[in-house]
Amino acid sequence: MSNDRVIIFDTTLRDGEQSPGASMTGEEKLRIARQLERLRVDVIEAGFAIASPGDFEAVKTIADQIKESRICSLSRALDADIDRAGEALANAAQGRIHTFIATSPIHMKYKLQMEPDQVVAQAVHAVKRARNLIDDVEFSLEDASRSEMDFMCRIIEAAIDAGARTINIPDTVGYAVPHEFGTHIGELIARIPNADKAIFSVHCHNDLGLAVANSLAAVGAGARQVECTVNGLGERAGNASLEEIVMAMRTRKDLLNVETNIDTTQIVAASKLVSSVTGFPVQPNKAIVGANAFAHESGIHQDGVLKHRETYEIMTAESVGWNTNKMVMGKHSGRAAFRARLEELGTTFSSDAELNNAFGRFKELADKKHEIFDEDLMALVSNTRAEASSDQFHLSSLSVQSQTGETPNAQLVLQMGGEELSAEAKGSGPVDAVFNAIEAVAKSGASLLIYSVNAVTQGTDSQGEVTVRLEKAGRIVNGLGADTDIIIASAKAYLHALNLLDANQTKAHPQV
Numbered sequence: 001m002s003n004d005r006v007i008i009f010d011t012t013l014r015d016g017e018q019s020p021g022a023s024m025t026g027e028e029k030l031r032i033a034r035q036l037e038r039l040r041v042d043v044i045e046a047g048f049a050i051a052s053p054g055d056f057e058a059v060k061t062i063a064d065q066i067k068e069s070r071i072c073s074l075s076r077a078l079d080a081d082i083d084r085a086g087e088a089l090a091n092a093a094q095g096r097i098h099t100f101i102a103t104s105p106i107h108m109k110y111k112l113q114m115e116p117d118q119v120v121a122q123a124v125h126a127v128k129r130a131r132n133l134i135d136d137v138e139f140s141l142e143d144a145s146r147s148e149m150d151f152m153c154r155i156i157e158a159a160i161d162a163g164a165r166t167i168n169i170p171d172t173v174g175y176a177v178p179h180e181f182g183t184h185i186g187e188l189i190a191r192i193p194n195a196d197k198a199i200f201s202v203h204c205h206n207d208l209g210l211a212v213a214n215s216l217a218a219v220g221a222g223a224r225q226v227e228c229t230v231n232g233l234g235e236r237a238g239n240a241s242l243e244e245i246v247m248a249m250r251t252r253k254d255l256l257n258v259e260t261n262i263d264t265t266q267i268v269a270a271s272k273l274v275s276s277v278t279g280f281p282v283q284p285n286k287a288i289v290g291a292n293a294f295a296h297e298s299g300i301h302q303d304g305v306l307k308h309r310e311t312y313e314i315m316t317a318e319s320v321g322w323n324t325n326k327m328v329m330g331k332h333s334g335r336a337a338f339r340a341r342l343e344e345l346g347t348t349f350s351s352d353a354e355l356n357n358a359f360g361r362f363k364e365l366a367d368k369k370h371e372i373f374d375e376d377l378m379a380l381v382s383n384t385r386a387e388a389s390s391d392q393f394h395l396s397s398l399s400v401q402s403q404t405g406e407t408p409n410a411q412l413v414l415q416m417g418g419e420e421l422s423a424e425a426k427g428s429g430p431v432d433a434v435f436n437a438i439e440a441v442a443k444s445g446a447s448l449l450i451y452s453v454n455a456v457t458q459g460t461d462s463q464g465e466v467t468v469r470l471e472k473a474g475r476i477v478n479g480l481g482a483d484t485d486i487i488i489a490s491a492k493a494y495l496h497a498l499n500l501l502d503a504n505q506t507k508a509h510p511q512v
């Protein structure tokens with residue numbers, strides 16, 4: 001690999017999933033992994049194998065099936081974690097174990113309650129153990145941006161001697177600023193005697209909104225791997241956004257002098273898929289993937305773009321996959337075309353029954369909506385799968401009355417644990433009335449944290465994709481629902497969230 005190539009390490013499925021409410025099913029993770037492979041991401045961090053049996057299965061399935069990208073599992077610097085990661089990656093065509101330990105004084109003293117010497121010994125032991133299982137081992141210094149330079153040099157040199165091929169310097173708490181972070185990366189590479197035996201990587205969080213800027217400063221100083229996520233998803237304020245990093249390197253190649261292997265035309269599809277699966281909408285003014293990112297509103301700008309595009313555009317919408325919207329299907333499209341298009345979008349069906357169910361929904365949608373776009377198909381599949389995985393609550397029927405001067409009223413019938421129950425409630429608006437009616441039956445006691453509606457495509461016949469985020473006893477879940485009727489979509493999303501709360505999904509967090 002040439003020295004000016006930057007490895008793109010995507011951690012949407014691991015750090016991205018650590019966003020409150022962003023947990024994904026194994027099937028959803030595989031769908032995203034397929035899109036990341038299409039995007040030509042170099043490394044996919046598929047999860048934290050020891051976190052739960054579900055996480056282990058997800059990493060294993062992705063490692064078994066994705067062959068073009070390298071598949072990685074996170075592990076703390078603990079024997080059991082490393083062995084579990086190795087087991088999940090056993091069939092990977094290209095696998096990597098990513099092991100980490102905290103190195104800042106504050107983390108070592110209060111979190112680990114270990115002396116620095118013990119931390120070095122544990123790191124070396126972990127890297128060696130991982131190298132006994134797999135050739136490609138990455139070692140991360142958690143909270144590196146608040147760690148002491150001399151100590152980082154010492155532990156990194158020891159980790160490289162023990163066999164780590166990639167050394168990752170995370171700004172775990174999003175504390176760094178670009179010129180300082182770049183200087184630190186340059187100093188580490190210059191001071192560590194065996195630095196040439198490893199690739200230096202960075203992993204920046206966005207607490208101060210500087211994750212992308214810090215990552216680019218690190219690349220300028222010699223880092224050759226960047227860890228990032230689609231849409232900047234991730235713990236707290238998120239991680240550096242993949243699309244911004246990649247497009248900055250491409251657009252300012254004149255200055256940064258590096259390139260990636262990414263197929264940028266797959267960026268928008270990846271963004272939409274991650275947004276639809278997690279229920280985290282993309283803000284309209286988000287760089288690269290926001291709906292307004294290439295929209296010129298002011299007359300002066302429009303005039304300039306029409307005369308010569310580059311007056312106001314530094315990259316084209318097409319280069320990141322906008323404007324590829326196709327009217328893919330309509331009501332006369334058949335099952336084979338439906339399946340083929342979804343396969344192109346990264347979705348495969350596990351059985352004929354599943355295909356038939358989704359195809360039935362497609363026909364219903366095509367009756368209501370003339371033109372069916374890729375986004376419609378993706379929302380439809382996410383919604384069908386959300387409902388299929390919902391065991392406890394199902395919506396049988398819903399009727400809502402909303403009229404000027406009257407309090408909205410909802411009546412519904414729910415299937416709850418096999419029993420049919422009906423309820424009626426009023427609310428400040430029709431959605432509020434529906435949620436009150438559901439709660440009258442379900443009595444979940446959960447708190448509503450977020451309610452959002454997103455139009456899947458343009459026009460008033462668009463499907464509305466609704467996200468409902470509920471919290472109960474410290475557990476946060478995101479329910480999704482899609483329908484051309486946004487009140488029905490809202491009810492579906494609320495019920496999906498209740499079903500997720502109901503499911504037993506305890507799993508370990510790597511950094512706790």
Ligand code: KIV
Pocket residue numbers: 015100140141142143168170171172173203205510
């Ligand atoms: O932010 C962080 O430090 C991490 C590590 C586990 C790499 O996510």
Ligand code: ZN
Pocket residue numbers: 015170172203205235
């Ligand atoms: Zn992180």
